[in-house]
């Protein structure tokens with residue numbers, strides 16, 4: 001469904017009625033999408049170096065590349081709708097006001113003992129994350145941030161946690177390359193933002209190997225419990241791409257720059273025990289007892305007073321948030337360029353030609 005002019009005007013009106021400041025990142029996103037929807041791609045000169053606000057706005061608008069006006073309009077309407085809890089009640093009902101998580105078989109959301117569980121459910125494809133799944137996970141996190149659960153858990157169904165980005169995302173979409181990459185960068189940015197902004201304790205149960213973006217966002221989790229069958233692999237350079245999920249910032253902080261470089265630049269695959277020794281994983285359990293032990297732990301933790309846990313998380317995380325959003329924006333900008341590179345195109349072709357799918 002494409003948002004109409006009326007939907008867009010409605011959303012612009014709703015923004016004017018916001019009761020609370022939605023924060024700088026949200027305001028930048030709104031600004032950029034508004035400009036793109038009304039004026040198209042940014043073609044104004046870059047503001048001078050000390051005009052910080054002007055530059056931030058220019059960067060946000062420019063990052064949308066050649067995103068079509070209609071898509072920007074739709075994204076603006078969707079984004080305003082995701083801000084609804086802070087809108088005034090007299091703002092009128094926008095078309096997407098009650099949008100909830102779409103029915104999805106690949107991302108399953110369940111609830112257990114005050115814990116919301118988001119399960120990647122594509123075991124036949126090793127839980128590779130499709131374009132749709134990025135959007136579903138973003139919506140699932142938004143919903144979990146507002147539901148009455150105390151903790152949110154992420155896990156995978158089958159023998160993999162996740163093989164990362166579904167490499168057919170690069171070939172399965174329509175439209176011009178520029179448009180597709182601009183949309184993809186925005187989708188990725190929103191996806192990672194939803195981890196950065198997640199307000200409650202977020203725990204990963206890494207039930208098996210994890211690859212690419214499934215590894216990098218772990219730096220944004222509050223605890224990572226792993227089966228001893230899990231491995232952690234970020235083969236970015238061999239795919240001709242660059243780190244995302246804020247890992248270019250979180251990994252050097254967590255494990256030190258040398259170990260981070262081995263993973264993120266040289267693509268070294270590490271075991272669960274190595275990841276634990278390096279601080280990426282909180283604790284490793286034998287595979288046979290992993291579910292039982294991890295769930296016993298989570299069920300006990302979920303009985304803690306929820307507000308105290310939430311505020312505790314805020315204290316631990318909120319000071320670095322601005323930086324994380326800036327890192328995310330920059331990583332997405334760089335990736336958008338890398339997707340067009342010969343190195344990246346060749347690497348994806350090699351993967352699928354080895355599978356006999358080209």
Ligand SMILES: CCCCCCCCCCC/C=C/C(=O)SCCNC(=O)CCNC(=O)[C@H](O)C(C)(C)COP(=O)(O)OP(=O)(O)OC[C@H]1O[C@@H](n2cnc3c(N)ncnc32)[C@H](O)[C@@H]1OP(=O)(O)O
Nearest residue numbers: 124125126128163164165166167168169170184188212213
């Ligand atoms: C324009 C871009 C749009 C992007 C959308 C926005 C967001 C972008 C985010 C970009 C940043 C993300 C970066 C990453 O995550 S990089 C890491 C990407 N992942 C990989 O490189 C892993 C690729 N897969 C493998 O190497 C192997 O499949 C694996 C080691 C995981 C398992 O090997 P095994 O031999 O045990 O199993 P199979 O290879 O036979 O796999 C079973 C089937 O699953 C399919 N599969 C597995 N992983 C993927 C994948 N990542 N993408 C697509 N398909 C995958 C595999 O092809 C098999 O399918 P068939 O049974 O049909 O043959």
